[in-house]
Structures are given as structure tokens and as C-alpha cells.
Amino acid sequence: MRATDLLGAVVYDSEGVPVGAVRDLRLTAGGPPVPDSGRPAYRLSTLECGPVGVAHRLGYGHRPMSGPWPLTVLLRMLVRRSVLVDWADVTGVHGNRIDISRRRTELRGAVRDGS
């Protein structure tokens, strides 16, 4: 499986409601290493899905961006609407569609309000 297969795929929640497209993958160190994974092995832990990708791409997702003023507000608003999906909740990946076992409302927001 390649990152490209996941990036851009649309996530549907348990009731078939689209949650958004996958904008970013978060990898967490941990678990037993496998061949070629090196030490520590990095596992796909969460998918960051949201309606608009440009904010993540430009780096306004969860980074200390100090400006320029109108952009920070606008892009932060966009990013706030994206959600985190744990890989454990993913039930199936079929081409451009990812099904998860939770409902949309149960998913936590991507942006921790602190940053």
C-alpha cells in the first residue's frame, strides 16, 4: 500500500456520511519492527480528514504560523473543521473509499485548541 492510495481518498462514517478526504497521515513510533522498518518502527496511527487540503498543505494545520494576518485566521478556521480518524476504526479501504466504524460526531477535531 502506498501513501498516495490513502491521501485524497474519501472517508465515510458508519452511516455512510462522508467525513472528508484524507489530507494527512500521522505515523507513531512503536510496536515490533518488521523487515525494512528500521528501529523504532513507525505505524500509521491516524488519518487527518477535512474538506479543504490547502490549509494543511501550507502548514497552517498545527504549526506556529505567525502571519500574514488575514490568512492565519481564514486558514485556521478551515483546519478547525477537519477531524482525526484512528486507523483502528477503519473497516475497509476500497480504491478511493474508506469506511470507518464510528459515527462522524464521535470523531475528535484535528486541531487541539491550544495551538
Place this chain on the structure above:
Amino acid sequence: MKADSELSADEMLLDRQILDVDGAAIGKIDDLELTEPEDGGAPVLTAFLCGPTALGPRIGGRLGLWWAAIGRRLRPTDEAYPNRIPIGEVDCVDRAQVRLTVSRDALDADRFRDWTRDHIIGRIPGAG
């Protein structure tokens, strides 16, 4: 691989410049290879993929297909799988750079670069 405990693919890995142990440019991280272990756990990052055949799908559309096709023709064995850099050979990943533990020659040859060096640039006097 020395890196933060949690990495964002988009922010820290994808489209980053890969340097070998002596700082020579290898290419960009065009894609990531994720392998599902036998025990059925979460996919594990096993390699960086670079080269036109990896970049093609990310460009998408006709241009992407054409790009990947050119890349395939440049590969020695004409097989579609892009250049693969196992994570075991990655020294460190941080904001400044992505650095390998091995030198460029140890990796499988970049045919386009070598062809250009031998057939065009190498022939011009002063190429060093």
C-alpha cells in the same frame, strides 16, 4: 531512524529532499511504502519511494500517467515499482533534512542521472 515520536507525513516526509551520508542529493520522497504486517496490525512505514514512477500517481491526470510511463522506461528492468529506500537505511528525519546512513552509490543506480552524466555532461570538457 532518529525522528520525533509522532510524524505527520505531509509535513515531515512527503516532498522532502533526501540526502545520502555525504550530503549528496538522492531525490525527493515522492511516496511512502506502508506494509501491513502478518499479525494484521496497523500498516508499518517500510520504505521511501522516489522517482518518476512514484511521482506520477501523485501528479494525477494524463500528465501523471505520462510522467510515470517515462519513469518506467528509464528503469533498468522496466518494472513499475519505483526506487525503494528501506527505512532501515535512514539515519535521521527532522525539519532541516532527511539523511541516510548509506552513500548514493550503494543504492540502486539512478539511470537518468548516470546516462546524462556519461553521455552528455561527461563529454563536455571541464566536466571534471
Place this chain on the structure above:
Amino acid sequence: MVGRRCYAVVVGVALTVLLAGCVGPTVTDAGYRNKVGDTARQISSSIASARLAVQLDLDGRMAFALTDQTVSDAESDADSAATALASRQPPTDSALKLYQRASRPIQDAVDALRALRIAVRRGDSAAIRAALAGLDAPQHGMDDLRTAASGG
């Protein structure tokens, strides 16, 4: 995806480069009048440029190569402006009258510039002074033509 956007950028810029180069046809009478006015302005600018360069050369302030280049540029600009105007079909009677009025002074201007270029290349300062003086009449001719073209 990027196929379209990338093609659009490339095609757009190429199209602009092509279209910007060509000159649109003049259809209306006003368009023709503008064309005559423009031609007169271009030719009077060429005359002024040649005059300035040769004047400076006579005062010993120029390098010969630059004088020769500026004068031959002026001559070829005037010539191409004249032929560009001549190739235009005057759309109306008043435009035709304007063209008949304009063609003589324009031809004089081009001939005067040619004479100057020949004199400069031969390095004959007497002939250069004569040719320089010969520029005054065409210069006034062009100024009259501009007022005629814009005055209507």
C-alpha cells in the same frame, strides 16, 4: 488534475506571446486616422533620433559605431512604418484624401534619412551637414501630418 491546470498555464502564455505580436486590422476611418497619426509620430521620432545622434557625432561626443547604428535603425524604422501604412487600405474617401496628403511627406522623410545614413557611412562631414539640414523639412511635414490626422 494538474494536466488541465498546467496545460492552461502553458497554452495561455504561448497564446499571449503570439497574439501580442501581431497588429490588428484597421477598419474604421478613425482607426485609419489613428494609424496615420502613429506612423507620423514614429517617423518623426526616427528623424529626431538620427538628428540627435549625428549632432552628437559632429560635436565629437559619440562613437562612430553607435552613430551608424542609431541612424540605420532610424532609417529602417521609418521605412517599415511607411510600408506598414502603405499596406493599409484606406476605408473611406476622407481616409484616401488623408493618405494622398500623407504619402509625399512620408516618402521625403524616408529619403532624407536614407541620404543621411549614406553620408554618415561615407564619413563625408559636408554631406552629413547637408543631410542633417535636409531633415528639417520632413520633420515639419510629420508634425503637420500629426495635427492633420488628429485634427480630422
Place this chain on the structure above:
Amino acid sequence: MSRLFKMALGVMTAIGGFVDIGNLVTSGITGARFGMALTWAIVLGTMGMTLYGEMAGRVAAVARRPVFHIVRERLGVRTGMANLAAFLLLSGLMLAAELGGVALVLQLVTGVNYLVWVPVAAAVTWLIVWRVSFSVMENLFGLLGLCLVVFVVALFVLPTDWGALWHGATHPWVPPDQGHPMYFFYAVSLFGACLTPFQVVFFSSGGREEHWTTKSLPEMRLNALVGFPLGGLLSIAIMAAAVVVLKPAGVDVSHLGQVALPVAQALGPVGLALALVGFMAAVMAAAAECALSMGYAVAQYLGWGWGKDRLPRDAPRFHLVCLVAVLGATALVLTSVDPVTVTVLSVVLGAAALPLTYFPVLVVANDGDYMGSHVNGRTLNALASVFLVIMVVTSIVTVPLLFFTKAGR
């Protein structure tokens, strides 16, 4: 070299490096046609270049990332590729204009038709890209480019009515006999001539070539904050010289040679020779920088080895791109299209593509993770945002203006 000499050298190089065929031609044309009424466009363009040049230099020094690394990282693969395609097309056009400029200067000096000199100019440009070291290229051409100061000297020697010049500059109204579209077309061309995309790509990649670190920030800032404005002042001096001599005589500039006439009138053959040396150095350096920038852009986008600090064997594809760029631009000039028209076209179209190149630089200069304490201040961001809006407006206005004025004829 003592640190002071190195600093002075850097500033002089920035002055010489700022002026290229675009500035020479557009300053000459607008001076002869609009007088000083368009000075504001050069001032605006110079301020924009100073602001974003310093930002790109800071990003290159602190985040160690040249422009096209940032373009791909921040705009993504697709938008980045569209940006790269537009950049290559416009820089190729600009490279053709620069090569044409070099050929025109050689024609002025020798009298032989410029088409003969184009292959020579291309060969010299390739030689510079191929083996002349980065610092030699910068310093030699930067210093020779300083000969353009002869225009400032000419202004003092000529019977210049400084009050009238100042009045013209501070009252930027459209002269009665000129149409508004033409006025704004040349405003865009002046603005674009100062802010050509390849200059910022070259400035930031040059920073990586010279391995700038946070310690080299003061020197980089000096180059950008002193060198570029003085380069802009030089462009204004060239325009003022045209206003003093060419405009009263009724001469419209359509050839490079006419731009040097005011210096001949003021200082005679010696001044003229210096002006032509200045032309040659400025345009020659710009041609080499333009070719290199195209190599930098492609190599940085695709992750190939790049840079002049290593043997060509170690960066073969980078040099291949530079070679193909020079050959392509030479072919374009050899079609005997008028180099002055190509120059005006390339600066104007360059102006249309400005936001694409400068926006990612602004974003990264604001990223705390990359820049640490060197991140943009609030006022700097406000100023940069104003210029970004100006650039966006310019790119919207440019193409319609181009059609309406038929490229300023």
C-alpha cells in the same frame, strides 16, 4: 578579505546584479515617453524586490531552503508543477531577451549585425554557467555593472532641471497625449522589470550555494536592504537621463543604443564606453543568472543534485537543464524577433506570474518551526501582504493590458 571589504563587495554586487535588460529597456522607453510620471512604478518594484529578496534570503539562510524547495513543499506537487512550468516559460523568454541584449550591445560596439553575436552570447553564457565560480561571476559582473553609475554622473553634467524632475516624479498623472492603457502597461513593465521571478530564485539559491547560515544574515540583509534600492535608483537615473535628453528631442526609444545617447551627450566617448561596459556586464550577468535559475528550479523541484559549488559530473541533470535553456533561448532570438519587444513582453508576463513565486516565500518566512526567532514581524507581514495584493492585481490586469496596447506599440 577584510570583513568590511566583503560587505562593500556584496552591496556593489547587489547593485550591479539588480539592473538587467528589462530595467535598461523599460526605463529608457518610459523616460522618453512619459517623463518621470512612472517613477512610482520603479520605487514600488524596488521596494517589493527588497522586501521579498530579504525574506527569501532569510529563508535560505535559516530554513536552508531555496525557493523551489518551498514551492513544492508548501504548494504541493500539482500546483508546484504548474508554477514550475510557468516559471520555466517566462524565464526562458527572459533568457532570450538577455541574450538578445548581449548581442545588441556587441552590435553597438562593433557595428556587426546582432544576429551574428547571438551564438557568441549563448556560448559565453554557457561558459559562465559551466565553469565560472559563483563568487567570481557575482563580483566581476556586479562591479562591472557599477559602470552604469555613469548615468548618475551624466545627470549632474547635463543641464538637468532637478525641480522639474522631482515635480514629474511626485505628480504621476497620465500625460495628455498618452492613453491610460499605455500608461498602466508601462507601469506594469517597470514593476515587473524590478521583480522578475528568476531574481528571487537566484538570490535564494545563491544563498545556498554560499552556504549561508544565521551568521551571514547581516551581510545578506545589507545586500538586500542597501544593494537593491541603489539598483532601483540606478534604473531611475537611466529613466531621468532619457527624460532630460530624449523626451525634449521627441525621440521614442525602440533600440538599446538610444538609451545610451544621454551619456554620450553628457560625457562624450569615454562616458559612452563606460555605459556600454555597464550594459554588457549587467545583461551578461542576468543571462547567466537566468539560465542558472531555470536549472535551480527544475533540480530543486525534482530533488536532483544542483549547484555550481561541485563538479558538473556530480550535478549532470542540473547542467543539462541549463544547457537546454540556453539553446532554446538562442533559437528563439535567432528567429530575428525584435529583442526589445521580447524584453518588454517577458517583463510584463513575468509580472503576471509574480504571486505564484512569492507567496510560498511569505508563508515559510512565517513558519515558527522553520524560522525560529527569525520569523516575520507584524509590520513586515503587513507590508508583504500589501505587496502580495499589488502583485495579484498586477497579474489580473496584465494580460488584458497586453492585448489592448498590442505589447506597448
